[in-house]
Amino acid sequence: MPRRPRSHSRPRQAPDLLELSSGTDTLAAGHPWVFRDAAVRRLGALPLGHELDVHDAKTGRFLGRGLFEPEGTIAVRIFSRQPGEHFDLGFVLKRLDRALELRRTWLNLHDTNAYRLVNAESDGLPGLVIERFADWIVVQPYSDLWSTIPAPLIERLTALGATGVLLRPRQRSQAPCLDLLAGVAPPEQAEVLENGIRYRAFTQDGVKPGLYLDHRETRQRLAGMLAGRRFMNAFSYTAGFTVAAAAGAACESFNVDQSGWCHDVARENLTRNAARGEHHFITADVLEVLERWDSGPLDAVILDPPAFSTSRRGVQTNKRDLARLVTLGLRPVRPGGLLVVASNEGRLGWPELLKHVARGARAAGREAALVSRWSAPVDFPTLAGFPEGDRLKVVVATAGPIGNK
Numbered sequence: 483m484p485r486r487p488r489s490h491s492r493p494r495q496a497p498d499l500l501e502l503s504s505g506t507d508t509l510a511a512g513h514p515w516v517f518r519d520a521a522v523r524r525l526g527a528l529p530l531g532h533e534l535d536v537h538d539a540k541t542g543r544f545l546g547r548g549l550f551e552p553e554g555t556i557a558v559r560i561f562s563r564q565p566g567e568h569f570d571l572g573f574v575l576k577r578l579d580r581a582l583e584l585r586r587t588w589l590n591l592h593d594t595n596a597y598r599l600v601n602a603e604s605d606g607l608p609g610l611v612i613e614r615f616a617d618w619i620v621v622q623p624y625s626d627l628w629s630t631i632p633a634p635l636i637e638r639l640t641a642l643g644a645t646g647v648l649l650r651p652r653q654r655s656q657a658p659c660l661d662l663l664a665g666v667a668p669p670e671q672a673e674v675l676e677n678g679i680r681y682r683a684f685t686q687d688g689v690k691p692g693l694y695l696d697h698r699e700t701r702q703r704l705a706g707m708l709a710g711r712r713f714m715n716a717f718s719y720t721a722g723f724t725v726a727a728a729a730g731a732a733c734e735s736f737n738v739d740q741s742g743w744c745h746d747v748a749r750e751n752l753t754r755n756a757a758r759g760e761h762h763f764i765t766a767d768v769l770e771v772l773e774r775w776d777s778g779p780l781d782a783v784i785l786d787p788p789a790f791s792t793s794r795r796g797v798q799t800n801k802r803d804l805a806r807l808v809t810l811g812l813r814p815v816r817p818g819g820l821l822v823v824a825s826n827e828g829r830l831g832w833p834e835l836l837k838h839v840a841r842g843a844r845a846a847g848r849e850a851a852l853v854s855r856w857s858a859p860v861d862f863p864t865l866a867g868f869p870e871g872d873r874l875k876v877v878v879a880t881a882g883p884i885g886n887k
């Protein structure tokens with residue numbers, strides 16, 4: 483939540499200056515986080531949201547204005563590169579206007595009413611995500627700085643023509659539903675439109691979105707490639723890739739997710755769009771389904787695993803286990819077929835992701851040739867110099883045999 487002018491909120495002797503002797507080049511290059519290290523610890527106990535000038539200890543160079551967080555690995559979030567600027571309500575509303583302007587100018591919303599309005603640090607509002615799902619706006623804080631959403635911000639969002647403004651709670655232990663901040667809550671069957679295709683806006687667990695908005699262009703591009711094909715959508719969630727493909731042309735899909743309720747939403751969405759083809763829904767662990775696959779060759783396998791998941795086999799993480807998943811994912815793919823691997827993890831960079839794909843393919847005795855690499859669309863801007871903010875990465879590869887046999 484934006485702080486009041488500093489003199490009202492800080493203890494009298496709280497320091498206003500943080501001098502850093504490491505990580506300064508990264509900050510100067512645009513990274514917006516200061517991790518908690520010795521220099522930060524020397525500051526002692528400062529209140530949440532305390533404003534600091536961050537300087538390079540060696541050169542005295544000004545690096546930015548930041549907000550202190552007493553807990554967590556991120557100790558200071560840079561909110562401005564302008565000396566003397568304050569994180570007050572006027573600042574927040576100006577940054578919101580700037581974010582809205584970016585979307586108005588560059589986002590093509592033809593037949594689409596679901597998109598991200600504010601992408602946290604990369605839109606200059608540290609730790610805050612705001613998304614629009616047709617007539618509802620969902621505010622999603624990722625930092626204690628937003629433990630209270632200021633009323634004027636809610637009013638400004640309502641003024642965008644929202645029927646309701648909702649809050650997605652940060653902690654899973656909090657009430658497992660969206661809180662209503664203003665207006666009217668959405669009906670259970672509220673829909674969004676994306677490139678002319680209708681999807682349920684919110685899932686019945688009330689917390690997760692009906693579809694992940696960063697994959698909008700993935701859905702559109704894959705739909706074109708999957709027409710008439712036989713494919714597996716692994717970690718399918720509400721099967722957005724399948725719905726987009728089948729709304730346009732008949733195809734056969736195998737949708738695998740360990741949560742059965744996702745399949746109910748997927749089936750509803752297929753019906754909503756009078757989708758064509760044959761669609762199978764498998765409630766099981768993806769790894770087990772791939773290991774035992776005996777339903778014939780596939781034209782494509784899409785792997786979109788979460789960064790971290792638990793199943794009967796224990797904990798899987800992309801950083802450690804992705805190559806093995808690629809090896810298994812290639813088992814059903816016919817020679818010359820397609821493998822799509824998506825990762826939504828800022829800490830897994832492009833080189834590492836490509837290495838996992840290459841290693842996994844070699845272990846499967848296949849050669850992966852990259853045909854496309856996709857990122858999130860323009861409503862998910864990423865600050866240059868902020869790799870953790872560059873989350874969505876999609877690799878599309880053809881999977882051929884090794885050699886000519």
Ligand SMILES: C[S@@+](CC[C@H](N)C(=O)[O-])C[C@H]1O[C@@H](n2cnc3c(N)ncnc32)[C@H](O)[C@@H]1O
Nearest residue numbers: 717718719739740741766767768786788791793
């Ligand atoms: C990142 S979401 C996938 C998003 C989806 N591809 C889309 O475009 O909407 C991850 C999904 O993987 C599922 N999941 C996680 N681990 C799994 C596993 N081992 N086997 C099957 N599903 C799993 C979760 O239930 C969740 O629905």
